[in-house]
Amino acid sequence: MRKYSRLYLPLLIGLSLLSLNGVISLLTLPFADLCQVLQGSGKAKMMWESLRIGADPLTTEVGATGALSEKARALLVSALHGTPLIKTAISLETLSDCGTRKLLQTCTDGQSIESVLIPSHKFDRTTLCVSTQLGCDRGCAFCLTGTMGLIRNLTSEEIVSQVFNGLQVVKREKMPALTNIVFMGMGDSGRNMKAVGEAVACLADRERMCMAQSKITISTVGPSPEAFMELAAMPGTLAWSLHAADDAIRKRLVPSTRHTTVQLRDGLMAALATRPALRTRTIMVALTLIDGINDSIEDAQKLADFIRPALAVAPKIALDLIPYNDISVPGFVRPSREKVNAFQAHLREQGFFCSVRVTRGDEESSACGMLATKRLKKSEKKVLSIASAGGGGGGGSSGGLGEEAVAEEEEEEEAVEDLPLLF
Ligand code: SF4
Numbered sequence: 001m002r003k004y005s006r007l008y009l010p011l012l013i014g015l016s017l018l019s020l021n022g023v024i025s026l027l028t029l030p031f032a033d034l035c036q037v038l039q040g041s042g043k044a045k046m047m048w049e050s051l052r053i054g055a056d057p058l059t060t061e062v063g064a065t066g067a068l069s070e071k072a073r074a075l076l077v078s079a080l081h082g083t084p085l086i087k088t089a090i091s092l093e094t095l096s097d098c099g100t101r102k103l104l105q106t107c108t109d110g111q112s113i114e115s116v117l118i119p120s121h122k123f124d125r126t127t128l129c130v131s132t133q134l135g136c137d138r139g140c141a142f143c144l145t146g147t148m149g150l151i152r153n154l155t156s157e158e159i160v161s162q163v164f165n166g167l168q169v170v171k172r173e174k175m176p177a178l179t180n181i182v183f184m185g186m187g188d189s190g191r192n193m194k195a196v197g198e199a200v201a202c203l204a205d206r207e208r209m210c211m212a213q214s215k216i217t218i219s220t221v222g223p224s225p226e227a228f229m230e231l232a233a234m235p236g237t238l239a240w241s242l243h244a245a246d247d248a249i250r251k252r253l254v255p256s257t258r259h260t261t262v263q264l265r266d267g268l269m270a271a272l273a274t275r276p277a278l279r280t281r282t283i284m285v286a287l288t289l290i291d292g293i294n295d296s297i298e299d300a301q302k303l304a305d306f307i308r309p310a311l312a313v314a315p316k317i318a319l320d321l322i323p324y325n326d327i328s329v330p331g332f333v334r335p336s337r338e339k340v341n342a343f344q345a346h347l348r349e350q351g352f353f354c355s356v357r358v359t360r361g362d363e364e365s366s367a368c369g370m371l372a373t374k375r376l377k378k379s380e381k382k383v384l385s386i387a388s389a390g391g392g393g394g395g396g397s398s399g400g401l402g403e404e405a406v407a408e409e410e411e412e413e414e415a416v417e418d419l420p421l422l423f
Contacts, residue, residue, distance in 0.1 A: 026079060026080060027087065027157040027160050027164075027202070028156040028199060028202045030201075030205075031048075031208060037075065037076075037079050038075050038076065040072075043071075044207075045207070046068055046069075046072065047068060047072070047076065048207065048208050048209070051208075052209060053167070054164065054171045055067075056085065057073070057076065058073060083108070084108065086165070087108055088107050088113065088158055088161040088162060089105060089165075090106075090165055091105065091106040091112065092104035099118075099119045099121075100117065100118050101117040101173070102116050103115045103116070103117065103162075105162060105165060107134075107154075107158055111134050111151065111152070113154065113162070113185070115128060115129060115131060115166060116129040117169060117170065117178070119176050120176065123176075124176045124177070125176045125180060126175045126178045126179070127178075127180035127181070127182060128162070128166040128180070128181050128182070130162045130181060130182070130184075131162065131186035131187055132154055132159060132183055132187040132188065132192045132196050133152070133186055134148075134150070134153075134154060134186065134187070135148035135186065135187070136150055136186060136188055136191070137149060137150035138221050138256045139254075139255050140221065140241075140253060140255075141254075141332070142253065142288055142290060142324055142329055145187070150187075153191075153192040153195055154192065154195060156196075156198035156199040159183075159195060159196065159199035160199050160202050163178075163181060179211070179212070179215050180215045180217075181203060181215065181216050182216075182217040183196065183217065183218045188223065189218045190220035190227040191220075191223055193227070193231070196218065196234070197234050200216060200218060201234070201235065203216055204235040204236065213235040213236060213237075213280070214279075214282075216236035217236060217237045217238075218234060218238055218239065219238075219239040219240075219286070220238075220239070220241065221254050221256075221257070222241070222242075222257075222264045222267070222268065223256075223258075224258070224259060224264075224267070225264055225266065225268070225270070226267060228267045228268045228270070228272075229267070229271045231271065232272060232275060237280075237282055237283065237284065239285070239286055239320070240268060240283065240284070240285050241254075241286045242261065242303075243294065244287070244293075244294040244299065244303075245299070245303045245305070245306035246294075246299070246302055247261055249294050249299075252293070253288070253293070253294070261306065262306075265306065265307075265310060268283070268310070269309070269312075272310075272313045272314050273313050278315055281314040282315075282316040282317075283314050283316075283317055284319075285307060285318070285320065287319070287320070287321055288323075289321055289323050289324060289335050289339075289340060289343065290324045290335065291333040292333070293332070295339050295340070295343055296343075299343070300342075300343045300347055301346065304347055304350040307319070307352070316353070319354040320355055321340060321343065321354065321355065321357065323340050323356065323357070340356055341356075
């Protein structure tokens with residue numbers, strides 16, 4: 001607590017996001033606690049009105065839209081104790097022909113993460129894919145981020161900072177409104193439960209980021225059956241990266257798995273059953289399809305048989321097929337279009353909603369964690385800007401599945417309007 005002046009000490013006792021070193025996580029502080037810090041709900045509301053439009057309440061000119069009063073600003077600065085409000089800064093931005101923007105964001109400790117903005121002009125919206133960890137310990141065989149290992153978990157503020165920076169870019173570039181957030185960047189939500197829970201709560205809170213619960217998708221490979229229970233308690237839609245119903249194949253693709261697919265599926269079903277409203281039980285099940293490994297009709301049939309029992313609990317299940325994006329893993333090849341189509345058609349014949357993602361983003365760096373692991377060369381084409389590294393200004397990056405996360409069968413969206421997958 002030594003970082004606080006005596007003036008604020010009585011106000012801070014009991015704040016729920018007070019860290020061990022006495023620094024408040026102001027950006028993800030529950031609204032009631034923020035009101036204490038800023039000495040009034042009006043100032044707290046003003047701060048979030050500003051953040052929601054992508055304006056930094058500390059740098060917006062006094063008197064301008066979203067600007068805090070001098071007094072509120074002073075209170076905020078005092079509570080931050082020299083730390084930035086926004087914990088990541090955009091250090092690199094790339095733009096693909098389809099409009100997808102990759103953002104490399106630098107944290108205050110100099111580490112880099114990725115996030116991806118994916119606009120859909122057809123549906124007049126933008127989706128942001130955020131990272132939850134620096135690296136990842138799940139080691140999925142097809143994933144570049146998995147080769148990094150886990151460097152550290154991101155904080156809830158670093159996750160929400162990615163969203164703030166995404167809002168800034170969307171505003172600057174006049175992109176469609178940022179309405180959808182997918183936790184599919186670097187890392188696994190199920191391995192950073194506390195920070196992800198705080199970030200999701202902040203995003204879905206009407207008094208803070210105020211995003212629709214149905215537009216927030218929390219993705220995990222499912223580290224354990226119990227992990228689903230914690231994730232299901234968060235106000236978002238769950239996405240399970242299954243990759244294969246067959247245990248031997250899944251173990252090859254997700255070598256860190258310690259549970260059978262049946263154990264995980266049953267854990268997911270039990271977790272979904274705790275949600276009283278049926279519409280909140282909608283889930284996405286993702287499969288990265290790799291030629292000759294998990295893309296046969298037999299694999300599709302196994303998947304259908306495996307997933308069908310879950311319909312008893314989750315009446316809407318979106319099967320999300322992701323043709324492997326070649327990043328030169330020996331033995332892993334993208335399946336042909338025909339094979340992917342046949343796989344999809346088989347699942348549709350079984351009555352499932354099933355979509356295929358189309359690649360969005362720079363092919364050179366569109367795989368999971370590419371930007372963060374490649375240490376982008378300044379000469380790389382399509383690089384829009386390279387800002388100075390260092391936290392505080394805003395930034396964000398991702399790298400998981402999200403950069404190519406566009407369902408090809410977009411016309412089906414109308415029929416499954418509250419399914420979460422359609423970016
Ligand atoms: S696919 Fe996701 S869970 Fe698997 S290693 Fe990559 S980042 Fe981690």
